[in-house]
Amino acid sequence: MNDPSPTRAAPVLYGRRHESEKLDRLLEHARGGRGGAVLLYGPAGVGKSALLGHLRTRAVGFRVLQAAGAESESRLRFAAVHQLFAPLLSDLGRMPPYLRATVEAAFAAGDGEGEPAWFTMGLALRALAQQSTAGRPLLCLVDDAHWLDRPSAQALDLMARGLSSAGVAVTLALREPADRPEIEELPRLRLGPLTEGTAGALFDAHTLVPVDRRVRRRILAEARGIPRALLQAPSPAVTAGGFMPVAHPALGNDRDLPAAVTALSAAGRMLLLVAAADPTGDRALLWRAAGELGLDVADGQEVQDAGLLELSNPVRFADPALRAAVYRGADAPARRRAHHALAEATGSRADADRRAWHRALGALGPDEQVATELQARAGQAGCNGGAAAAAAFLELSASLTADPRRRAGRAMAAAEAKREIGADDEALALASLLDAGPAERIRATTMRARIRYAADRGEATLDTLLGAVAADLPQARACLLEALAVTIVIGRDASARQRRAVAEAVAVLPAPPQPIDQFLAAVAALLVAGSDQAMPLLRHALEAGPALRGPLPAIATVEVWDFPRWQQIAEARVHAATSSGALAELRSALDDLAVARLYTGDLAVADRYVRDGQAIAAAIGAVSITPGALLCAAWRGDEPALTRLRRRISAEDVPAKDGRRGAFAELAHAVLLNGQCHYDMACQALIAAIEQTEPGLWPLAAMEFVEATARGGRPDLAAPAASRVREHAAAAGTGWAVGLTSWCQALLSDGSAAEPSYRDAVRALSSDGPHPSAFLARAHLSYGEWLRRQGRRIDAGEQLRTAHALFTSMGAEAFAGRAERELAAGGAPPPGHGPVLLTPQEESIARLAAAGTTSKEIGRRLFLSPRTVDAHLRSVFTKLDITSRRQLRETAFGAGHPPQQ
Numbered sequence: 006m007n008d009p010s011p012t013r014a015a016p017v018l019y020g021r022r023h024e025s026e027k028l029d030r031l032l033e034h035a036r037g038g039r040g041g042a043v044l045l046y047g048p049a050g051v052g053k054s055a056l057l058g059h060l061r062t063r064a065v066g067f068r069v070l071q072a073a074g075a076e077s078e079s080r081l082r083f084a085a086v087h088q089l090f091a092p093l094l095s096d097l098g099r100m101p102p103y104l105r106a107t108v109e110a111a112f113a114a115g116d117g118e119g120e121p122a123w124f125t126m127g128l129a130l131r132a133l134a135q136q137s138t139a140g141r142p143l144l145c146l147v148d149d150a151h152w153l154d155r156p157s158a159q160a161l162d163l164m165a166r167g168l169s170s171a172g173v174a175v176t177l178a179l180r181e182p183a184d185r186p187e188i189e190e191l192p193r194l195r196l197g198p199l200t201e202g203t204a205g206a207l208f209d210a211h212t213l214v215p216v217d218r219r220v221r222r223r224i225l226a227e228a229r230g231i232p233r234a235l236l237q238a239p240s241p242a243v244t245a246g247g248f249m250p251v252a253h254p255a256l257g258n259d260r261d262l263p264a265a266v267t268a269l270s271a272a273g274r275m276l277l278l279v280a281a282a283d284p285t286g287d288r289a290l291l292w293r294a295a296g297e298l299g300l301d302v303a304d305g306q307e308v309q310d311a312g313l314l315e316l317s318n319p320v321r322f323a324d325p326a327l328r329a330a331v332y333r334g335a336d337a338p339a340r341r342r343a344h345h346a347l348a349e350a351t352g353s354r355a356d357a358d359r360r361a362w363h364r365a366l367g368a369l370g371p372d373e374q375v376a377t378e379l380q381a382r383a384g385q386a387g388c389n390g391g392a393a394a395a396a397a398f399l400e401l402s403a404s405l406t407a408d409p410r411r412r413a414g415r416a417m418a419a420a421e422a423k424r425e426i427g428a429d430d431e432a433l434a435l436a437s438l439l440d441a442g443p444a445e446r447i448r449a450t451t452m453r454a455r456i457r458y459a460a461d462r463g464e465a466t467l468d469t470l471l472g473a474v475a476a477d478l479p480q481a482r483a484c485l486l487e488a489l490a491v492t493i494v495i496g497r498d499a500s501a502r503q504r505r506a507v508a509e510a511v512a513v514l515p516a517p518p519q520p521i522d523q524f525l526a527a528v529a530a531l532l533v534a535g536s537d538q539a540m541p542l543l544r545h546a547l548e549a550g551p552a553l554r555g556p557l558p559a560i561a562t563v564e565v566w567d568f569p570r571w572q573q574i575a576e577a578r579v580h581a582a583t584s585s586g587a588l589a590e591l592r593s594a595l596d597d598l599a600v601a602r603l604y605t606g607d608l609a610v611a612d613r614y615v616r617d618g619q620a621i622a623a624a625i626g627a628v629s630i631t632p633g634a635l636l637c638a639a640w641r642g643d644e645p646a647l648t649r650l651r652r653r654i655s656a657e658d659v660p661a662k663d664g665r666r667g668a669f670a671e672l673a674h675a676v677l678l679n680g681q682c683h684y685d686m687a688c689q690a691l692i693a694a695i696e697q698t699e700p701g702l703w704p705l706a707a708m709e710f711v712e713a714t715a716r717g718g719r720p721d722l723a724a725p726a727a728s729r730v731r732e733h734a735a736a737a738g739t740g741w742a743v744g745l746t747s748w749c750q751a752l753l754s755d756g757s758a759a760e761p762s763y764r765d766a767v768r769a770l771s772s773d774g775p776h777p778s779a780f781l782a783r784a785h786l787s788y789g790e791w792l793r794r795q796g797r798r799i800d801a802g803e804q805l806r807t808a809h810a811l812f813t814s815m816g817a818e819a820f821a822g823r824a825e826r827e828l829a830a831g832g833a834p835p836p837g838h839g840p841v842l843l844t845p846q847e848e849s850i851a852r853l854a855a856a857g858t859t860s861k862e863i864g865r866r867l868f869l870s871p872r873t874v875d876a877h878l879r880s881v882f883t884k885l886d887i888t889s890r891r892q893l894r895e896t897a898f899g900a901g902h903p904p905q906q
Contacts, residue, residue: 018059019210019232020203021052027194028060031174032067035142040168042175044150044188047196050233053178056196057146060176067144067174068137074152074179083126085157089145090130093137108133123156127163134164135171142172150179150188158187165191198230208235213617214586215391217248223286223319227328234325248284248362248386248394262334263327265311273307274331275339276300277314281332282343282366285359286319293350298342341367358382358389358398365401376405380415383422391586396422400435427589427625482521485511489528490555493700494665508533523549528557531700536564540736554578554590559597560701566737568604575601592621599633603640604705606778606815612637630654630666635673640779642680642819647673668694668702675709680819684717695726704733708745708780712787715752727753741780744769748784751791763788782811786820790827798831805831850877855893 018025024045031041045053061069072089090108097105107129137143147153147161165175165188179185181195199207204225216224228234266274279294280286295304308314315321322328332340345367351360361378368375379402387395399419406412416435423432488507508529514522527542543561547570559578562571575598582591599614615633622629630650638647651670671694678687691710694702707730714723727749734742744766751762767788770781789804805824812821853863860871860878882888 018052018055019207020199021056021059021196024056024194024196025059028056028176029063031176032060032064032142032144035144035172035174036066038170038172040142040171040173040175042165042168042177042191044191044193045176045178045196046181046193048181048198048231050231051196051198052232053180053196054148055232057148057176057178061144061146064144064174067142069144069146071146071148073147074149074154076152079152079154081154082156083154083160085147085153086126086130086160089147089161090133093133097133105129123159124163126156127160130160130164131167131171134168134173138172142174145173145175147175147177150177151185153185155187158185162188162191199232200230201225204228204230204232204235207232208238211236212238213591213621214393214583214588215389216244217285217390217394219285219287219319220244220248220390223284223321224325226286226317226319227321227325238325244284244393248359248390248397262330263313265313266327266331266334269307269311269313270304272300272304273311274335275343276304277308277331278335278339279343279346280308280314280320280322281328281335282340282363283320283347286321288316288318288320290347290350291316291320294343294346297346297349341369343367358386362386362398362401365405368405370405371407372405373407373411376402376411376415379405380418383418387585391584392422392425392588393586396426396428400431403435425585425587425589427592427621427627429589429625481510481515482519482525485514485525486521486553486555486557489525489532490557492532493528493557493560504532520549521553524553524557524561528561528700531561531564536700536703536733537736540565540733544737554581556593556597559601563701563704566704566733566739566742568601568739568741572598572601572605588621588625589627592618592625592627595621596631596633600636603633603636604779606782606811608637608640608816612641628666632666632669632673635669636676639673639676639680640815640817640820642677642817642822644677644681647677665699665702668699672702672706672709675706675713677819679709679712680817680823682716682823684713687713688717688719688722692722703729704741704745708748708783711749711752712783715749720753723753740769740772744784745780748780748787752787759791763791778811779815779817782808782815782817782820785811786824786827789824793827793831801831802828847877847881850874851881851893854878854881854890857890857894 028043031043034041045056047053061071070089070092072085074085078084094108097108107125134143134145150158153161161175161177165177168175177188177191179188198204205221208221208225208228224235224238228238266277269277275298276291276295279298279300280291283290283294292305295301305314305316309316313323313327315323322331335343344363348360348363348367351363357378361375361382364375365372365379379398383395383398383402386398396419399415399422403412403415403419406415420432420435423429423435485507488510492504492507511522511525511529514525523542524546527539527546530542531539544565544567547558547561547565547567558574559571562568562574575594578594579591579598582588582594595614595618599611599618602614603611611633615631615637618631618633619629621627630653635647635650638650651674654666654670671690675687675690678684678690687709691706691713694706695710707726711723711726711730714720714726730742730749731746734746747762747765747769751759751766754762763784766784767781770778770784785804785808789801789808792798792801792804795801805828809821809824809828812818812824850863853866854860858866860874863874864871878890881893885893887893
């Protein structure tokens, strides 16, 4: 696909600083009219395509053409030329006739006869590329160049070697060994494997949840620094945090073992199976287990000579998929023998949880001693391998338990642990098999209701939870937390009867009172009485109450307009879910943190959290369209993406609507429309959400609604909304609330009366402490627009440039465009002097330095020496044409971030 407008933030690349800087220089030269080419090569899976994607996102202002070689097209003449240059055919009319005829022949002729020579085609492509740079530079990206048809490769090589005086950059990526003599004379850039430390950082960022440290070490060793191997490693949720060997994603038929495996002796195959059954790759453990089975060094030499296994420390299979194939391809008795030998070889004190695991997998049938040990070790296994490991231990414990009552209790614990990691289907299956007393049945009923509300969100779910509260008082508070969360998620579709029923159940909580009771009462008051009456209760409960999981605490902080506490709670929630490996909670927590970071102006970070949450949602089958995804698309000004998300919400087949998600879809739509100055439409989009006062939504929607109604000429709607903001702000008393109150007052004021309110809004929203700088940018924008309409162009330009810098820094393109249009209408020059490209490292350092962070502290955060930080800062100053940190704070990197004291 050829996209002329790359706008997305560059993805995080691990260990590719040198290569990124070299490719950035290629773009800089092309911007200056000095084109060039780079041949990027390296082993399969090393990240060539990712680096091309990074280059594309850095090509701001370029027209981008892309193509990829394919084995099926490698014999078709000029197949790659067709793919790459088809978007430029409209420019043929301005080419010299003889060259135009060459291109037309290649695109119109049949196989063979009439097609031009590659040499003439190369000259024609060079001319076509050069004349296409009249308005802006051109970037040509070719992936999988090892599959290029020969004429295309020759023509592209000739074109790329003659671009020194044109604004054209060309990058071709091909797999090592780079056996394409047609293009080998181009400047080369090799992409090698990642270092061990960088590979570990990439793996940790990808897995998100805990994995046993020894398993992590073995995965890193087998990946050999190849990013694709790290990213394809089985999820800890599937491998029980690293305890369970499973099929690898790249594996096809489990029984399709390589010939080298089937050719081994029985002893060699057994040794290979023992190595596969031990996820840690501990060489000493392998040899102890081998001794238990009567295997010796000669058997190890056999598997090494066959190229299947490296008996290093850790033990490494030649291919991670081979480990899974060997384990899954063995019969059950052989696997039991392997696990029994590993259990005997594992120290009972040093590694009791793994010994219990191997004993269980080596058991022939129910074994109460092993089941009890598994249950006892589940907690420690959870510390090492997260909630997935704890769930697997409990499930296996239940399967080895003969007594029905004990089996029911262990199965229920396993089902609840499965729900923690998002394995809802497995949890429901375990719960459905219970044959126990009333307590277990109530727990199972409650758990099924908790799971079901994620799918149907109907009245039956809420009624089931309330029934469980009455039937099982020890579980009442946990059930009520779930019931309150369900009611808020149902949102506007929850009936008054349901809201009252939840509040009444909270009012009769069993004695003795607990710290959580204040919080439950405050949220119940929010549902029944609204924010005005609930705000003091919520504030007190948040200050005095215990740390709670789930979305309710963050919703409460938004209701009391406490932005710093919102961020703290969101970060703590992500940290807790990450540490425990609770994937379902982590998906929700990441989205909550994404929204919080979005409003601080960190849209790129928010996008990353949204993508991580979507990856988890895909893995566990959860909802992927979330408030974070909707709001990030809206603030980016990405109308096609937001339209797709809203259509998917409308098309999803659910028995009852998700009122809260629908309200956030309306809010996101209004944000997009306000950025485009479609105020009447933004007003219509928000009316339902504003009238229903969805919990945790009003403070975010108030600004959008008041601006839409005030700028759209609807004072009848704007004034009541602004009055409500003022009442809420008086009760909250936070800088966020005060700033938005002043902002609303300014929008509704006439003449010179507006200016003090605009100044108060900017002052309150930029005061010390973390505040939503996205709102600050909006206040600067509105102030600048008002100043321009008062004829004060110089003052307006100052406010609008600040707003533009903030919006540009966060990637809010629609609002940045709105600021640009206002500047142009006032006769001011466009902001900046063209795009300035910093490396990702320089961007990080620039933002920290602009916030007042010292070089020493920056070094500690980024693992750099202060001298290296200062060297990067000098490069930043040169690129930005400034000379001091004070001036840096006045750029897009410092706007909205007051210096630290």
